[in-house]
Amino acid sequence: MLQFKDVVATGTAALDSGIGDTALKTFNGETYLYSTTGPGGGIVSWRLEAGVAAQAVDQQYFEATIAHQVGRIGIPINLVDGDQLILDVDNATGLIGYDLNTDGTIGEIHETNSLSGGGDISAATQMTVGAHDILTLVHEDTSQLATYRIHADGTLNLINTVVGQANEMQSLQADSKQFVVAIETASNSILSYSVDQNTGTLAAVDGNASNQTLGINAPTAIEVVQAYGKYWVVIAGSESNSLSVMELSGSGRLRPTDHILDTLHTRFESVQDLAVVEIAGRVFVLAGGGDDGVSLFTMTPDGQLIHLDSFADTLESGLQNVETLSAAHVGDELQIFATAQQDAGLTQLNVSVADLGVVAQGYGWVTGTAQDDLLSGGILDTTLNGGAGNDILITGTSSTIMTGGAGADIFVVRQNSGPSVITDFEIGTDRLDLSDYAFLRTPAQLDFTSTSTGARIAYRGETIELISDTNAPLTSTQVFGAGFGGPDHFPVDLGSGPDNNASEGLAGTFTLDSATQNLAVKDAEIRFTPDGGSPLTAQANEYGEFALDVPDGVFPGQLEIIKSYSTASNEITALDALQVLRISVGLDPTWGPAVAENFIAADITRDGSVNALDALAILQVAVGQSTEHDAEWVFLDAIVDLSGITRNNVVYDTGADVTMVDEALSIDMTSVLLGNVEAV
Incomplete structure (x- = not known):
């Protein structure tokens, strides 16, 4: 599928070697690629056309005042008076960039007004919030992410800052909200930030700690895409030789959906860069790094990567230690452009997308x-x-x-x-x-x-x-x-078990709603079995949020919730065992007559009656001894009739019959912690 097309170059070492960044921009239906080198280099613009190799349009050496202070990134942004390719420039007081003209030529250099963090930046992203254009910059000197409003005269006005660093970041609109997602290589950080729709203020989103379990080491690239009615983030891990896919929720939290590692059959070891393109409803992901080649994947509607092809470096191509990747849909082709640390120029690979x-x-x-x-x-x-x-x-x-x-x-x-x-x-x-x-x-x-x-x-x-x-x-x-x-x-969710779904719960009646937080079921396994189908499972996060990936439509079925007991909560004590002993011999608990929920909580052995064996098992739980009958939460339909339950007849059905409508469900349930008799 991946076909080598050509290596294009200007013939000038300062512009062809050490290319640190490439970026795409479309003007009047024409697509241009901009390649940027570091100190002593410059910028080259290339026109992309179907069926032919990229054609050099213009080149610009860095001005002497910045030539030895400029970094190796170039990021297109739109200011009021036109488009610019902004640069990372040490000691600059404002943001420095070159005009990008609509014919593909490179125009004059400009510097904005002085910024609070200066022009030494490591990443930038632009978005529209309400009626305003917003620019978020990562200032290296101050270790801050700063958000600016772009004014009509081209000046930037600071909105707010948050402490942090990022090597790359992207912005993405999920539903009606705007978010920024960022990576920081040294600390292995993957962060998301919400953007206030009225003010443009940036704020960190909590609840992304689960991403640490993926084992992403040294994240080096991040891309975002909206597809299949969802919002996706793809992250490359250089030292873990990995690619990870996450779904961005409407709250800004990231839910992992896939995690893959490089093998002898792929070419993304020490991965340095990614390119993600959506074409005709299909998502393609490309990755390259220290493996002297490029790998191509497609992403499925459930966020899984399927390997399509890998291209290894040849004598003609220049892919020794791939540094940057860009990909564009041009005609019936997906055109991929890679630069390498050891080779000069741009290697162009093509993939036909004519028959999608x-x-x-x-x-x-x-x-x-x-x-x-x-x-x-x-x-x-x-x-x-x-x-x-x-x-x-x-x-x-x-x-x-x-x-x-x-x-x-x-x-x-x-x-x-x-x-x-x-x-x-x-x-x-x-x-x-x-x-x-x-x-x-x-x-x-x-x-x-x-x-x-x-x-x-x-x-x-x-x-x-x-x-x-x-x-x-x-x-x-x-x-x-x-x-x-x-x-x-590698599995992103190994499923629930005695260690990873145990947390404090909420005894009594609560409403389970798939669209909100459900603290009663945080860390629990949610299992839905549609009538005539197989079970679908999801583990609720620390906020009790879960996604069962049920498509739109009406699906009746059965809902089960599985949640074990957290010993750290100390909810089960020796007093519970004492109360069970009283119930087992026909006495009331010390507070008065027992109700059905007390009998359910007392029957920790689940043998249908309350007896001394229950008291012993509860005492073992309370003092931390091992027992054949571990404490756990049971969840019942709140409308179920429990009037027939007595100490000698503890018979009940867990779960509930539900109907999911367009991925949503809401039902009142009752939760009881087996062994915790006094809490009922």
Whole structure:
């Protein structure tokens, strides 16, 4: 897919070597690329046209006053009197940039009014807030992120500052709100900031600590994109050799959806830069670094990366230690431009996007076109039919039947899918992608059985029925070759367990609402099983927020909440054991008659009656001894009839019947902590 086109250069070392940044800008339908070198260098503009290599339009050496103070970044912004490429200049008092003319030429140098943090910047991003254009800068000298309002005369007026550093940042509008996301390499920081819609004031967003569990080391690049009705952030980790995808919520919090590591089959070790492009509803991600090449991925509607191709450096190309990447949609091509630390000039790679088809996700029958489609199964049984073209077919959470049709198809089987059937696997042409399976590193880990028409594959309780296009038996080598290609995927959520879903809860009745914070269920596992489908699970964050990824529509089903007991809360004590002993012999608790919720809390063994064994188990929990009957929270439908519960008849159903409408649910529930009799 990735095709080498050319290495373009001006022929002048000061402009061709050590290119530290590239940036894209479109004027009157024409796309231009600007390459920037460091001290003693300058800027070159290149016109991008379909079918040909980039053409140099203009060049500008840095003025003598800044030539030895300028850094290696160039960021396009729009001021009132036109566009500029702003620079990082030591000792500058204002922001310095060169005019970008609409014909692709480079104009005069300008400096704004003096800024509180000066013109020594490491990152910048621009956005519109209300009726105002806002510019956020990272001032290296003062270690501050500063937000400025751009005035009609081109001056910048400080709105506010927050303490922090960032090597790169991007702005993104999520729903009606504006956010800034930033990375800082030295501290491994990934931060998001909200922008006040009235004032433009910047404020840090709390609740992103979970991103630290991904193991991103030395983040070096960040890109954002709006696609599939959601808002996405992609981050490169240089020392972790990783790419991570996160969904940005309307509150500004980041939820990881994928995390991949470089392998021998990919080319993003020591990754330095990213490029993300949305074309015809499809998202493409490119990455490159110290691996002397570039890797190409597409991103699915659920935020997963699928490896499409990797291009390794050749004698003709110049990709030794890739430094920067930019990608643009030009005609029927995706044009990629890479610069390298060891090679001069711009290496141009092309990918044809002439045959992009539809992106469709659903259940029942999902049918593609004669082009290259991306089809995903839904939460109920699904049949995917790709038709002609080089299609990508992805299983849903229930049973999925996939037919690729003509062309080189990729069949992606997701972890926790229902039984999967592939009806027409073509040896040497089609690809089976199992990279979502946790900790699967080699085909030898699979239970692979040849059948009369293909093969049956099993892994950790999940099965794939593989039928060849010739109805002949298939071997593991025919399906996977010498082994798996592509990157290693690591789970971003290992699921709930006794250690990671235990936190304080709220006893009694509460309203569970998928659109708000639910402190009663923070850190709990939320499990929704649609009628006729397989379970969907999500773990609530520290605020009780969760996303089940249920599509728009009406889906009745069953809701379960799983939450263990946090011993740090000290809610269960020896007094609870004493109360259970009283109940077990027919006495009232010390406060008076017990109610149904008391009996439920007392029956920690869940054997249907309150007895001395419950008291013993509760005492063991209270003093920190091990027990066969751990304390846990149970969640009941608030309208369920509990009138029949007595000390000798503790029978009840957990969970509730719910109906999700357009991804939303709201239901009143009752939470009871088993063992905590006195709190009821």
